[in-house]
Amino acid sequence: MQIITIAARKGGVGKTTLSMHLSVLASAPGAPALLLDTDPQRSLAWWHRLREADVPNLIEADARELPDLVAAAKREGIKRIIIDTPPHAEDSILGAMRVADLVVVPTRPGPLDLAAVATTLELAERVGKVPLAVINHAPPRTGSAEPAIVAEARAALISMGATVAETVVANRVSMSHAILTGSTVNEHEPGGKAAAEVESLWNEIKALLDRPARKAR
Numbered sequence: 001m002q003i004i005t006i007a008a009r010k011g012g013v014g015k016t017t018l019s020m021h022l023s024v025l026a027s028a029p030g031a032p033a034l035l036l037d038t039d040p041q042r043s044l045a046w047w048h049r050l051r052e053a054d055v056p057n058l059i060e061a062d063a064r065e066l067p068d069l070v071a072a073a074k075r076e077g078i079k080r081i082i083i084d085t086p087p088h089a090e091d092s093i094l095g096a097m098r099v100a101d102l103v104v105v106p107t108r109p110g111p112l113d114l115a116a117v118a119t120t121l122e123l124a125e126r127v128g129k130v131p132l133a134v135i136n137h138a139p140p141r142t143g144s145a146e147p148a149i150v151a152e153a154r155a156a157l158i159s160m161g162a163t164v165a166e167t168v169v170a171n172r173v174s175m176s177h178a179i180l181t182g183s184t185v186n187e188h189e190p191g192g193k194a195a196a197e198v199e200s201l202w203n204e205i206k207a208l209l210d211r212p213a214r215k216a217r
Contacts (some may be wrong), residue, residue: 001074002209005100007123007131010116011087014107014136016043016213017175018201021184022104023056025202026080032056034073035081038063038092040104044084050182053109056082063092069098090123097124102209103131105162106169109138109153121162132208134201140170142158167201170194 004022006015019035026033032055037044048058057078061069066083073081084098097103103124107117117133124131135154139147146154150168157164170193178188185194 001070001079001081001084002102003070003100004102004104004209005083005085005096006183006203007067007093007097007120008105008117009090009093009119009123010113011174013108013113014169015087016047016084016118017104018104018106018134018136018169019044019082020047020073020078020179020209021186021198022202023082024053024184024186025199026082027055030078031079033082034059034078035200036061036066036069036081036083038066039084039086040084047179047182050180052182053187063089063095066095066099068071079109091122093120094127097127097129100129102205103129104205105131106121106134106136107153107157109135109149114156116155117157117162118160120124120159130163132165132205133157134165135168137171138168140172154201165201165204167197169197169201169206 006019008015023033023035035044035056035058037060046199047061085096097191105120107113121131135150138150154164172183172194174189174192174194178185
């Protein structure tokens with residue numbers, strides 16, 4: 001079983017949006033992913049109620065319940081779990097990180113967002129995890145080179161010692177449109193730029209999870 005925790009101490013960086021999209025891509029025929037919504041705002045649960053599709057499965061949970069829920073999911077044969085976390089509850093974030101095979105840390109490329117990333121990276125280090133930083137809500141690329149603010153954010157994250165995803169997820173209106181219909185961009189606008197970015201990020205995450213060193217849970 002593979003467990004992905006999406007965490008950031010700062011709100012508004014796109015944790016829940018990524019959780020939605022990755023959970024759909026993580027689902028396979030006959031093997032839906034399980035979403036665990038540990039954020040008291042329950043935005044994931046709201047989106048899930050709008051969905052017409054049967055996948056992913058979702059459980060609203062408290063972080064203290066995660067070890068028992070993970071054990072139960074393993075007994076049920078669940079292959080992948082995505083955990084969405086609240087922004088400010090350190091104990092909840094740590095609990096979700098502890099059970100994870102991979103911690104994904106999204107951040108906007110702005111200076112205040114990057115300044116806040118360090119605390120999340122420190123939490124991951126405290127529980128022995130090597131997080132993957134993802135530049136999210138970025139300006140769309142208009143040429144062959146990354147926008148300057150994205151390149152600067154990548155350099156700043158690397159200087160913090162973070163592993164940074166090659167894929168950058170841009171701030172696109174199609175994301176909001178998809179969520180309002182209870183879907184993802186890959187379902188709502190397949191073949192679009194947003195769908196391609198999310199799928200590219202999932203492929204990066206999947207490659208990290210499938211490395212032999214990460215299989216020994």
